Amino acid sequence: MRRVIGCLILAFTTTACSPSASETNPADDDKGKGVVVDLDGLQSTTPPEWKEEAPANRMRFLQFRLPKKGDDKEDAELVIFKGLGGGSKANVQRWKDQFIPPEGKKIDDVAEVKEIKIGDYPAVYLDIQGTYKVKLQPFNPRSKEEKKPNYRMLAIYFDGPKDVYQIKLTGPAKTVEAYKKGFDEWLKNFK
16 A cells, blocks of 8 residues: 555656646746846846856856857857946046057047947947957956957946946957847847
8 A cells, every 4th residue: 555655646746746748848948038137127138149157256247158150269258247437438448458459550440439328328338349458357467468369349338327337248259240239239128
């Protein structure tokens, strides 16, 4: 009798815990859905191909990996920083200083700065490309600099309703170009 009851309990548990044909596999839940990003109550859902990662350090609020496109060797990265001030002009200049323009050009030839809105709030948008000077520890003077040619950055300085945000999409130029439309849509959809 115990054996029969044990088998019935096991059969019931297996049936109750197994997904039915109408339920989706949790791994499939990530396909076709993005991540809802909340900036002081303004929300927008990322494109589904952006993969959220644990932030690499405490300065980063959110971090996403955007898979490489075409023959690019590296993925792009989207990072959101929260609470780091300095003002839009100083940050735009700092971001420009992270790039070397192609030979025969000035940095302002390869950089476009414009004002946009995120929700009803003003933001500054920088689109820049060239050789990206990367430092793994940007504020450490002993951190070694690496130069990455043919890179692009889309960077936003946003004074939100309660806090300041910096949003940076950086990576190989072709990969960033492939994600630019989705990035711009994501920004427009914050409500």
